[in-house]
Amino acid sequence: MSASRQHIDTLILPRWLIPVAPSGAVLEGHALAVDGGRILAVLPAAEAGERFTARETIELPRQALIPGLINAHTHAAMNLMRGLADDLPLMQWLQEHIWPAEGRFVSEGFCADGVQLATAEMLRGGTTCFNDMYFFPDVTAATTARIGMRAAIGMILIDFPTPWASTTEEYLAKGQQVRDAYRDHPLISTNFAPHAPYTVSDEPLRAVRTRADEMDLRVHMHVHETAFEVEQAEQNDGRRPLARLADLGLVTPNLLAVHMTQLTDAEIADCARAGVHVLHSPESNLKLASGLCPVAKLLDAGVNVALGTDGAASNNDLDMIGEMRTAALIGKLAAGDAAALPAATVLQMATLNGARALGLDADTGSLEPGKWADCTAIDLDTPETRPLYDPVAQIVYSSDRRQVTDTWVAGKRLLRDRQLTTIDLDDTLARVDHWQTLLRT
């Protein structure tokens, strides 16, 4: 009998298996079969016993297994600036605090240590993939690949000199080097990341548009974050930033527009027609009092909306479970409709929609055969999450990131029973202490 069974790497047997796609069903008594880092099958546990023998069988009798969460917008290394400048509006926060600190302290070492802290936080919170926009993207990519997490790395661009590059040509050339170094890497992908309409002028944006079209790469950018941004653009340029981006040929299915708190109904329809993806960061929008993204309207119009935390200096955490709860609650308020953004929709925003935005949905974002085994186990057998009528509602509305017990990326268990397997936490925190002492001066 066993001779006819296929020998595979891993069988995971959770109490609830929530694949997100092809259907939003919650499966009980099912198994996830993993081999070579990829999902081989999602099938009834009894059938799994008949079809497979596994090198490792992992029983998770208290847990729900979901696709790994995808943090679709962050600045990972900014974890070292968590709490550095709070309770300020965006432009004062950036101009008076964050940009001066970045000019003084951001370096290869800062980014390596900041990314190590951020990946530790994300893996402990069930996130398996993040989309990053920050200086030294080469360091972010190398650190993330060493740890074994998945990331989309932004080839950043901004009109002023920074510790990473000085001129448009240098930003683009150094970005291209990162792209070349990680071409075909199983964990690292790249995109263009011009900072925002108010910090990148037309010529560099034309260069991005040409290259993004040629390479079919995403363009990740903060857009319509605040009313001030839109008003300033109207005064200075006579157009709203989105209209300027459209004139530059950037409003396409490759645009990943972050924030989008200021949108007319006509702009929502334009985004839907153009296939723009919106990366929603509700907690950063709340903390900086930037505005409300009309998520329900965007979803109703057919826009793909994914979820991200933004950086830890404006959130102040990289907690995607908390972000789901906030997105659901604020989404209902913004829509004036308690039925808007139900839990299953928000879970999809934090998983499959993120993968779609990043162009990674053939590889991750749901628990389907052929995709990488990027998944997260959440203990729902706790006083805080009982009684349990609906596991998806319980994850979004009642659970906490500390209930995440295990996280896998490409079949590798990076968090095992709450212990990180590829990150030395003591070393990470010692490095954080060093930066805290420096930044405090």
Ligand SMILES: CSC[C@H]1O[C@@H](n2cnc3c(O)ncnc32)[C@H](O)[C@@H]1O
């Ligand atoms: C060019 S690297 C990224 C750049 O963006 C800054 N940043 C972080 N969060 C935000 C935000 O919410 N809006 C605008 N800019 C942001 C970060 O500090 C870096 O300078």
Ligand SMILES: [Zn+2]
């Ligand atoms: Zn941001």
